[in-house]
Amino acid sequence: MSSFRVGLLGHGTVGAAFDALLRERADAVAASTGRRPELSGVLTSSRGDFDEILDASDLVVELIGGLEPAREYALRALRSRRHVVSANKQLLAQHGEELFDAAREAGVDLRFEAAVGGVVPVVRVVQETLAAAHVERVHGIVNGTTNFILTEMARTGASYSEALADAQRLGFAEADPSDDVDGTDAAAKMAILARLAFGGAVSLDQVTYEGIEHVTADDIAYARELGLSLKLVGTAERVDGGLSVRVHPAFLYAGHPLASVDGSFNAVTIESPTITEITLSGPGAGGSQTASAVLGDVVSAMLPPATPPAPATPVVIVGDVESAFYLHLEVADRPGVLAQVAELLGLQGISVKSVVQRGLGGDARLTIVVHPVRESRFLAAVGLIGRLDFLRVPPRWIRVIEEVFE
């Protein structure tokens, strides 16, 4: 099998995570693309030579950050007909046209999914949606640090500075958080999204932005009375025959698709009369997530245009899976009922997560949620519970899907 040679510029948090992920996923990528990706060289401030790496690479991954020498290296790689993948939002926002021109002239691929929505594939969805639908508006929560801070303020009633300190302690904000909290970071991302959605070059100084430094816990508390939650929202929209691209704190009604995007997550909603709206959400940052977005771009560049899935591999279907369950019992309201039910559950190794008991005259209603257990065990317990003499109607049960993060 031939190899696909990847030159890596930068070896900080994301670079190191990409290096490790590339090794871990090399077999899987080889299976789906027919070529085995391998690092052809690494450039850091203390080692490696750019020209040697360029010569030895089919694709260059730029994870240096900042404008120079990232811009120079990316341009030289494109002009040497190498694909380029970058996670550098400032580079794309400020020198996008120059880079797009170079990629178009050389007929190579320039991908930058990780520069906008972290692991959320907004770049490719906006680009591909654009051709088939007239995009009217893009709304985005595109900065994980500020969304984490606002979520904490809403959840705990903390002040901005308390929530910022928490975010710093937990690694969701940097020691100098200025670019995140003042909206600069989100503004660069919205400039890139506007370019993709509307086809016009939007320079960074055409994006108006405000940050979250002046938001108070009171604002959040009072607005909640009106059913509103506060987010730092980026907007790119067609208006009055032109465009508006801006970032500012905004309240969202509970029904808005971005209103429930909490913590350090990012999300983007694309609105169009034809499609109504599409929303994409996922983790906004983190070394391994960004590395995954970068590797996704590398794999896309490796694939020929029209790849059907690789031939199918054999599968084993598992029947008796684990699930949490909700169990609903209507019982005579007398002592010992809950104890007997709990005993039958316990005999099958089933652990109870929550119980609500409500009186109904001489009867009672028990609604129980149990932790994940093999379905066969749960059904065995329900069979035994169904034979208890104090049961008024047959037990009812429905599966429960646990939260992804608990």
Place this chain on the structure above:
Amino acid sequence: MSSFRVGLLGHGTVGAAFDALLRERADAVAASTGRRPELSGVLTSSRGDFDEILDASDLVVELIGGLEPAREYALRALRSRRHVVSANKQLLAQHGEELFDAAREAGVDLRFEAAVGGVVPVVRVVQETLAAAHVERVHGIVNGTTNFILTEMARTGASYSEALADAQRLGFAEADPSDDVDGTDAAAKMAILARLAFGGAVSLDQVTYEGIEHVTADDIAYARELGLSLKLVGTAERVDGGLSVRVHPAFLYAGHPLASVDGSFNAVTIESPTITEITLSGPGAGGSQTASAVLGDVVSAMLPPATPPAPATPVVIVGDVESAFYLHLEVADRPGVLAQVAELLGLQGISVKSVVQRGLGGDARLTIVVHPVRESRFLAAVGLIGRLDFLRVPPRWIRVIEEVFE
């Protein structure tokens, strides 16, 4: 400019919407791909000849539905080295391998985004995510009819049969809703997603499924006490060295990314240790949405692999946009205060959406939300309000983003 010839098989609701959308978007597609898409022929039960259409087409769109002759036509098109786009979930779920093999051998494109998540681009995201990340689990709300019914039951307390009747009246359920409500439709979609996410061929009879016919309004009401909401959830996951693919009603905690997906929307969450999770959501069905997904596939097939955006077009940046606002005032609690505030808002043509007034000893707190208005007008009104003598502190305001659907 050369043309890209599209043969259309089927001219029902989706076919007619695709026909109209293709004409509407032809200029935009030509601008982004360099070729102008045009219909080369339409096959229905009463007109058109498949062989003539095939000869005259670069790509065939299959919107006939059902297994035959859709399968035969798709295979013949692929073997004649035509790209194929299909919205036919049963065809892909039951004959996917045969079609993938034919596409692979011919080196052409087989795309079927509309067969799974409506306009939500889950097929391409799962396919592209797969190569870069080890997918552990896919959860999906992949049937808009059942999600509409369950949302109505939760919102109004209606019974299953009442909510189904509503869905039929509003066009969200067919006269014979069996395939939707018994889980058959979702099972086919999950079989396709499992194939893409895990690389193994999952036959439809390996998917276990249950529908929503036996869900009661009580189940939904009682579970809400525990913070749970009910959805028809499809799951495809790795478990015990094998796979489980299944569809059943399931409760979700409020924090789950699928818990807030309401109405006829679809959504899919892809979980992987590397990426944590990505969630995609959007309208599940409807002729124009499906047509848009089909056109998106056509455009993808037209694009060379590594297309940077087309050269930038000029843009006009609009500064003074419309926005709804939240306005927070602390005032002396005396008669006429609200009237004066309302008058100043009214003079700028600003319409009040909601007001909450709370007493604070001798003072009062007014939180007001106004309907969208040009920012300059709102700021002018706030300037005047800020000069009122009964104001205790300067006015505070934050923008409000309205719901997409109101």
